[in-house]
Amino acid sequence: MPATEHIPAQPTELRLSEAGRKLHVIWADERSCAFDAAWLRSHCRCSECTSAARAGRVTEVAPDISLADVVPYGPAAVNLHFSDGHRRGIFPFAYLATLSQDVQASGSLHSQL
Numbered sequence: 001m002p003a004t005e006h007i008p009a010q011p012t013e014l015r016l017s018e019a020g021r022k023l024h025v026i027w028a029d030e031r032s033c034a035f036d037a038a039w040l041r042s043h044c045r046c047s048e049c050t051s052a053a054r055a056g057r058v059t060e061v062a063p064d065i066s067l068a069d070v071v072p073y074g075p076a077a078v079n080l081h082f083s084d085g086h087r088r089g090i091f092p093f094a095y096l097a098t099l100s101q102d103v104q105a106s107g108s109l110h111s112q113l
């Protein structure tokens with residue numbers, strides 16, 4: 001990746017733990033945070049999920065949902081494959097960085113729901 005390319009929030013590592021139920025993001029400044037798969041699923045911003053949210057429908061998220069795969073999506077995003085078969089969630093790193101600040105500010109992964 002060319003050094004001239006400016007990416008505001010770039011993780012150095014994405015790691016799954018607890019059989020895919022947690023996604024650990026380690027940022028370039030060595031801060032790290034962990035996201036629950038269920039929480040990420042409910043924060044999916046794909047067209048399907050956002051239009052459901054606009055229509056007032058609540059996406060059912062199984063409490064034991066996990067991440068089946070984490071696939072790089074271009075230089076600044078990642079595509080998360082959930083165990084419920086949902087594979088459309090593209091999470092830009094900048095969005096994850098925003099969420100991670102929210103998580104730190106609130107002290108809880110669940111208060112944003």
Ligand SMILES: [Zn+2]
Nearest residue numbers: 044046049089
């Ligand atoms: Zn979605």
